[in-house]
Amino acid sequence: MKNSVSTWMHKRPKLRLTALLAAPTLWLVVAYLGALGALLITAFFTIDNFTGNIIAKFNLGNFHDILTDPAYRNVVLRTLGIAVSVTIICAVLAVPMAFFMAKIAKQKSQKILVALVLTPLWASYLVKIYAWRTMLEPNTGVMDWILGPIGIHSPGFGGPAIIIGLSYLWLPYMILPIYAGLERLPNSLLDASGDLGARNFYTFRRVVLPLIFPSLVAGSMFTFSLSLGDYITAQIIGGKLQMLGNVVYQNFSINLPFAATIATIPVAIMAIYLWLIRRTGALASL
Amino acid sequence: MTISKRARYALMALMGVGLAFIYVPLSVVVINSFNSSRTFSWPPSSFTTEWWSKAISNTGVRKALSWSLAAGFSATLIALLLGTSLAFAVSRYNFFGKDIISLLVVLPISLPGVVTGIALSNAFNQEIGLSTGLLTIVIGHATFCIVVVYNNALARLRRMGTSLQEASMDLGANGITTFRLITLPNLASALLAGGLLAFGLSFDEIVVTTFTAGPGIETLPIWIYNNLFRPNQAPIVNVVAATLVVVSVIPIYLSQRLSQDSTSGGRF
Numbered sequence: 001m002k003n004s005v006s007t008w009m010h011k012r013p014k015l016r017l018t019a020l021l022a023a024p025t026l027w028l029v030v031a032y033l034g035a036l037g038a039l040l041i042t043a044f045f046t047i048d049n050f051t052g053n054i055i056a057k058f059n060l061g062n063f064h065d066i067l068t069d070p071a072y073r074n075v076v077l078r079t080l081g082i083a084v085s086v087t088i089i090c091a092v093l094a095v096p097m098a099f100f101m102a103k104i105a106k107q108k109s110q111k112i113l114v115a116l117v118l119t120p121l122w123a124s125y126l127v128k129i130y131a132w133r134t135m136l137e138p139n140t141g142v143m144d145w146i147l148g149p150i151g152i153h154s155p156g157f158g159g160p161a162i163i164i165g166l167s168y169l170w171l172p173y174m175i176l177p178i179y180a181g182l183e184r185l186p187n188s189l190l191d192a193s194g195d196l197g198a199r200n201f202y203t204f205r206r207v208v209l210p211l212i213f214p215s216l217v218a219g220s221m222f223t224f225s226l227s228l229g230d231y232i233t234a235q236i237i238g239g240k241l242q243m244l245g246n247v248v249y250q251n252f253s254i255n256l257p258f259a260a261t262i263a264t265i266p267v268a269i270m271a272i273y274l275w276l277i278r279r280t281g282a283l284a285s286l
Numbered sequence: 287m288t289i290s291k292r293a294r295y296a297l298m299a300l301m302g303v304g305l306a307f308i309y310v311p312l313s314v315v316v317i318n319s320f321n322s323s324r325t326f327s328w329p330p331s332s333f334t335t336e337w338w339s340k341a342i343s344n345t346g347v348r349k350a351l352s353w354s355l356a357a358g359f360s361a362t363l364i365a366l367l368l369g370t371s372l373a374f375a376v377s378r379y380n381f382f383g384k385d386i387i388s389l390l391v392v393l394p395i396s397l398p399g400v401v402t403g404i405a406l407s408n409a410f411n412q413e414i415g416l417s418t419g420l421l422t423i424v425i426g427h428a429t430f431c432i433v434v435v436y437n438n439a440l441a442r443l444r445r446m447g448t449s450l451q452e453a454s455m456d457l458g459a460n461g462i463t464t465f466r467l468i469t470l471p472n473l474a475s476a477l478l479a480g481g482l483l484a485f486g487l488s489f490d491e492i493v494v495t496t497f498t499a500g501p502g503i504e505t506l507p508i509w510i511y512n513n514l515f516r517p518n519q520a521p522i523v524n525v526v527a528a529t530l531v532v533v534s535v536i537p538i539y540l541s542q543r544l545s546q547d548s549t550s551g552g553r554f
Contacts, residue, residue: 006460017379021387024372024432028390032402032429035409039401042408054412093307096300104294105301113301115538120308122534124490126507127527130514131311134318134328142314142328171308190289200293229398232492236514245400252404252497260408263401270396 043260054257062261072247076265079244082163083227089167090174090223091216098175099208102182103190114179121172129236132165133157136237157239165233166226173222181215182208217280224273228266312531319528324521341525350509356420357495357505358488361427365484366477368428369435376436377443394430399493402430407497418500426498427491431484438480439473446472479544486537506530 009016044058066072101113120128135142136154143154155161185208193203231245244266251259314328319337321330341347369391375381376388394402406426410416450472454464492507499508510526513519 003460006462010461013379017375017381020371020375020379021381024368024375024391025387027368027429028387028432031409031425032394032405033390035405035413036397036401038413039405039408042412093304096297097304100297100301104289104297111542115542116305117308118542119534119538120312122486122490122537123312124507124510124527124530124534126490126492126510126514127315127530128311130510130523130527131315134314135311137328140327142310145328146310168307168311171304200290225396225398229400231400232511245398248400248404252407256404256408256412259404263398263404266398267401 039260040264042257043264045257047255047257052254062258066261075242075244075247079228080269082159082166082243083224085163086166086170086227087220087223089163090171091220093171094174094178094219098178098182102179103187117172117175125169126232128169129165129233132161132168132237136161136164157237158241161237161239162234162241162243165237166230169233170223170226173226174219177215177218178212181212185211214280217277221277225270228269315524315531316528319524337521337525341522344522346509347522347526350504350506353420353503354489354506357423357427358485360424361431361488362481362485364424364428365431365435366481369432369480370439370477372432373436373439373443377440378448391433391436395433402426403494403497406494410498418498420503422498422500423495423503423505426494427488430494431487434483434487435477435480438476438483442473442476475544479541482537482541482544
C-alpha cells in the first residue's frame with residue numbers, strides 16, 4: 001500500500017509540485033498579499049467625519065492631504081534623515097569591526113567575535129531600547145556617569161537618542177554582510193597592493209572598499225528599511241519626536257484609510273531604494 | 287599580510303569600542319535588575335535579589351510568558367511546514383512564478399512591521415470578520431517566520447544536491463523511505479536552526495503583535511511595553527529584561543552548532 005502510493009506519486013511530478021506549493025502559496029498570496037492589497041485599496045478611501053465609518057469611494061484625497069500638508073512632509077524628511085544617519089553610523093562602526101574580525105583576528109577568536117556580534121540579535125528588541133532609556137536618562141543615566149567626566153553628556157530623549165538607539169539595534173545587520181564580504185576577499189589582493197607600494201589606507205580605499213561595496217549596500221538595506229518603519233523606538237526614547245511609523249500608529253484607530261495612505265510612503269521609498277541599488281549586485285550578495 | 291602594527295592596534299581598539307557599545311547597555315540592564323533603589327538611579331548604591339523573587343511569582347509575567355510560548359510554538363510549527371515544502375518546491379522543480387514566490391516569501395520581513403500589522407488587522411476585522419485573539423497572532427507571526435525556515439532549508443537542499451536521493455532510489459527504496467532515511471536526516475539540523483530562529487523572531491515580535499492581539503492577550507514583549515512607563519512596575523520589568531538578555535545566549539550557542547550553511551543562521 002505504502003509502496004503503491006509512493007510509486008503513484010513518483011510518476012506524477014506535477015501533482016507532487018502542486019502538493020508542495022498549495023499551502024505556502026495559499027498562505028502567502030491569499031492571506032498576506034490579499035491583506036496588503038486590501039490595505040492599499042483602503043488608502044484611497046475616506047472616513048465619515050461624524051460616524052468614523054469607512055466610506056468605500058475611490059478618491060485621492062488622502063494622498064493630496066499628505067503631499068500638501070507641510071507637517072507630513074517634515075515627518076517624511078525627518079524619518080529619511082534618521083534612516084540615513086543610522087545607516088552611515090552603522091557603516092562607520094561596522095567596517096573596522098568587520099575588518100578586524102575577518103582579516104586580523106586569529107581563527108579561534110574569529111568565531112567568538114562572530115558569536116559576540118550575533119548574540120544581541122537574539123536579545124529582545126524592546127529590552128535593547130529599554131536599555132538605552134536607562135543609558136540616556138539625563139543627569140542620572142549611565143552615559144552621563146561614564147562619559148560625563150570627559151565632557152560628553154547625554155543628548156536626552158529626542159532625535160539623537162532615536163538615531164543612537166536604532167544604530168544600536170541594527171549594527172549587527174551591517175557587520176555581518178560586510179564580514180562575509182571581507183571573508184570572500186582573498187588576502188593575496190591586500191598583499192599585492194602592499195607589495196606594489198600602497199599604504200594601508202590607500203589599499204583600503206582603492207582595493208578593499210570597492211570590493212566590499214555590494215556587502216555595504218546589502219547591510220544598508222537592513223539598517224535603512226528597518227529604520228524607516230520603526231515607531232517603538234521613537235515612542236520610548238524619542239521624546240515628543242514622531243517618525244512615519246508613529247503617524248501610522250496614531251491614525252490606525254481613528255482614520256484607517258489615512259493610516260494606510262501614510263503606510264505606503266515607507267514602502268514606496270524602499271521600492272525606490274531597491275530599484276536604485278539593483279545594479280550594485282547587493283541583492284545577489286545576500 | 288602587510289598591515290602595519292599601528293593599524294592593527296587601531297583596529298583592535300575600534301573592535302573593543304564597538305563591543306563596548308554593544309555590551310555596556312545590555313550589562314546595565316542585567317545589573318539594574320539587582321539595583322535596590324526603586325528609581326534605579328545610577329550607579330546602584332546597593333544590591334538586592336528581592337525583585338527577582340517578586341518577578342518569578344508575578345502572575346502577569348507568567349501569563350504573558352505562556353501566551354508568548356503558545357504563539358511561538360504554533361507559529362514555528364506552521365512556518366516549518368510551509369517553509370520546508372516551499373523550499374522543496376523551489377529547489378527541486380521549475381514552475382511558473384518561481385521568482386515571484388521567492389520574492390513574496392521575503393516580503394513580510396522586508397516591509398516595515400507596522401505595514402504588515404495594519405494590513406493583517408484590517409483584513410481580520412474589516413474583510414473577514416475574524417475576531418482578534420491568539421489565532422490572529424499566530425497567523426501574523428507565521429507569515430514572517432516562513433522565510434527563515436525557507437532560507438535555511440533551501441540552502442541545505444541546494445548544498446545536498448539530488449545524488450543521495452537518486453542513489454537511494456536506485457538501490458530500491460521508494461520515495462517515502464528515501465525521504466525518511468536520507469533526505470530528512472540530512473535536512474534535520476537546518477530545520478532545527480530555522481525553527482529556532484522562527485521561534486526567536488516570534489518570541490521577540492511586538493509591532494505585528496500589537497495590531498493582531500485581541501483584547502486581554504499580552505505576549506511578553508507587549509507586557510513589557512505596557513508596563514514600561516509604570517514606575518511601580520519598573521523593578522519587575524528590569525528583571526524580565528535581564529532574563530531575556532541572559533537567555534539570548536542559548537539560541538546563539540545552539541544555532542552556531544547547528545547551521546554550517548551561514549554564519550547568521552539564515553537570518554539573511
